[in-house]
Amino acid sequence: MNSQELFEESKKIIPGGVSSPVRAFKPYPFFVAKGEGSHIYDVDGNSYVDHCLAYGPLILGHADKTVVSDLTNQLTMGTAYGAPTENEIKLSREVINRIPSAEMVRFTNSGTEATMSAIRIARGFTKRDKIVKFEGAYHGAHDYCLVKGGSGAACLPDSLGIPLDTTKNTLTVPFNDEEALTELIEKEGENIACIIMEVVMGNIGCVEPKDGYLEFLRKITEENGIVLIFDEVITGFRLATGGAQEYYGVTPDMTTLGKIVGGGLPMGAFCGKKEIMELVAPNGPVYQAGTFSGNPISVQAGLSTLKQLNNDFYTSLNKKGEFLRSNICDIVDELSLDISPVGLGSMFQIYFNPNEVTNYAEAQESDSERFLVYFRQLLKEGVFIPPSQFECNFISSAHKMEDLEKTVNAIRKSLKVAFEL
Ligand SMILES: Cc1ncc(COP(=O)(O)O)c(C=O)c1O
Numbered sequence: 001m002n003s004q005e006l007f008e009e010s011k012k013i014i015p016g017g018v019s020s021p022v023r024a025f026k027p028y029p030f031f032v033a034k035g036e037g038s039h040i041y042d043v044d045g046n047s048y049v050d051h052c053l054a055y056g057p058l059i060l061g062h063a064d065k066t067v068v069s070d071l072t073n074q075l076t077m078g079t080a081y082g083a084p085t086e087n088e089i090k091l092s093r094e095v096i097n098r099i100p101s102a103e104m105v106r107f108t109n110s111g112t113e114a115t116m117s118a119i120r121i122a123r124g125f126t127k128r129d130k131i132v133k134f135e136g137a138y139h140g141a142h143d144y145c146l147v148k149g150g151s152g153a154a155c156l157p158d159s160l161g162i163p164l165d166t167t168k169n170t171l172t173v174p175f176n177d178e179e180a181l182t183e184l185i186e187k188e189g190e191n192i193a194c195i196i197m198e199v200v201m202g203n204i205g206c207v208e209p210k211d212g213y214l215e216f217l218r219k220i221t222e223e224n225g226i227v228l229i230f231d232e233v234i235t236g237f238r239l240a241t242g243g244a245q246e247y248y249g250v251t252p253d254m255t256t257l258g259k260i261v262g263g264g265l266p267m268g269a270f271c272g273k274k275e276i277m278e279l280v281a282p283n284g285p286v287y288q289a290g291t292f293s294g295n296p297i298s299v300q301a302g303l304s305t306l307k308q309l310n311n312d313f314y315t316s317l318n319k320k321g322e323f324l325r326s327n328i329c330d331i332v333d334e335l336s337l338d339i340s341p342v343g344l345g346s347m348f349q350i351y352f353n354p355n356e357v358t359n360y361a362e363a364q365e366s367d368s369e370r371f372l373v374y375f376r377q378l379l380k381e382g383v384f385i386p387p388s389q390f391e392c393n394f395i396s397s398a399h400k401m402e403d404l405e406k407t408v409n410a411i412r413k414s415l416k417v418a419f420e421l
């Protein structure tokens with residue numbers, strides 16, 4: 001069956017034909033045959049330079065040889081034990097040695113579980129109920145955070161099925177706005193357990209914190225006894241070996257991880273100061289658990305991936321990012337387009353928006369219809385990015401210069417088509 005036929009079949013038995021809403025696009029998503037290095041292949045015989053990279057985890061590209069070989073070996077020794085392994089200690093050490101805020105770590109199965117658990121622990125630690133998140137930030141699909149969410153939830157900001165009793169404790173403010181947060185904390189400070197944030201807003205595209213904003217957040221949370229949580233599910237091991245907190249030089253109290261930490265397999269983690277992490281059961285009174293948490297397959301994939309990520313790795317990866325971004329800027333100039341290319345490190349995006357985007361409201365003013373024309377043309381040119389401006393595009397170490405040159409040419413052509421030039 002081809003992708004179109006598979007989608008028709010799939011829609012009958014899987015809601016929307018997909019296992020996660022962001023994967024659906026019109027007229028139908030391609031169905032994947034395999035991934036290899038920088039490329040993803042569909043069942044229709046097409047190949048694409050992949051800048052979606054499974055929404056971020058595949059920093060080494062698809063099916064990295066070392067990861068595959070280590071996993072093959074681990075598979076022969078079992079896939080789940082319900083008992084601890086030495087590799088969990090090794091991976092925890094890797095995390096602690098790299099992430100500045102990490103003194104202790106616990107593994108989960110997804111980024112969603114990581115943020116849900118971190119928030120519960122912050123509430124247990126402070127004995128306060130309210131939390132603050134930023135408009136457009138996405139911290140996974142659990143009830144605490146599906147309020148003014150980014151990613152796919154940007155199209156469905158208030159999901160049905162979440163009791164008001166839950167969301168009344170989730171306060172939102174615009175990103176990069178010191179005044180709004182200061183006002184909120186003046187009113188509610190003593191009831192706020194934590195501020196959870198994406199340091200770089202990767203679920204409304206790619207929005208960086210303004211100069212001094214993270215320092216402001218660090219100060220105001222310290223002054224008010226609020227736990228500062230950096231959700232580094234995207235940026236952890238992406239922007240630098242120590243994530244966005246190393247990149248920007250601001251250390252939170254807790255950090256949530258996902259995507260890259262599992263080396264392409266399902267995994268998340270939360271980590272932070274010992275005095276907070278010691279509250280987690282069985283040591284402390286905050287319950288957190290999972291049958292597959294720290295499962296040997298994901299842990300092995302994480303270990304095999306992290307051991308390849310040293311400073312030289314990021315220098316080389318980020319150079320590819322600079323190459324792509326500077327070429328995109330040149331194309332935008334050459335075609336005299338009033339749109340805004342953004343990004344940093346190995347992350348990039350283009351806002352179909354003439355103005356600089358610094359928060360969710362501004363991101364929402366972008367032209368989504370035209371972006372979809374651009375996205376569809378990119379597919380025709382053999383380049384795959386997420387089908388939304390409210391996602392980020394990524395580069396892996398498997399991307400070669402010839403792949404990036406193909407991407408640049410595809411972007412030029414697709415912008416021309418989108419703007420009817
Ligand atoms: C910043 C951020 N936090 C949390 C999540 C949730 O992670 P997962 O999809 O692994 O549950 C995501 C992505 O989905 C994310 O981008």
Ligand SMILES: NCC(=O)CCC(=O)O
Pocket residue numbers: 020021022023055138151152202203391392
């Ligand atoms: N940036 C948003 C995601 O990574 C979400 C992926 C998914 O829910 O399938």
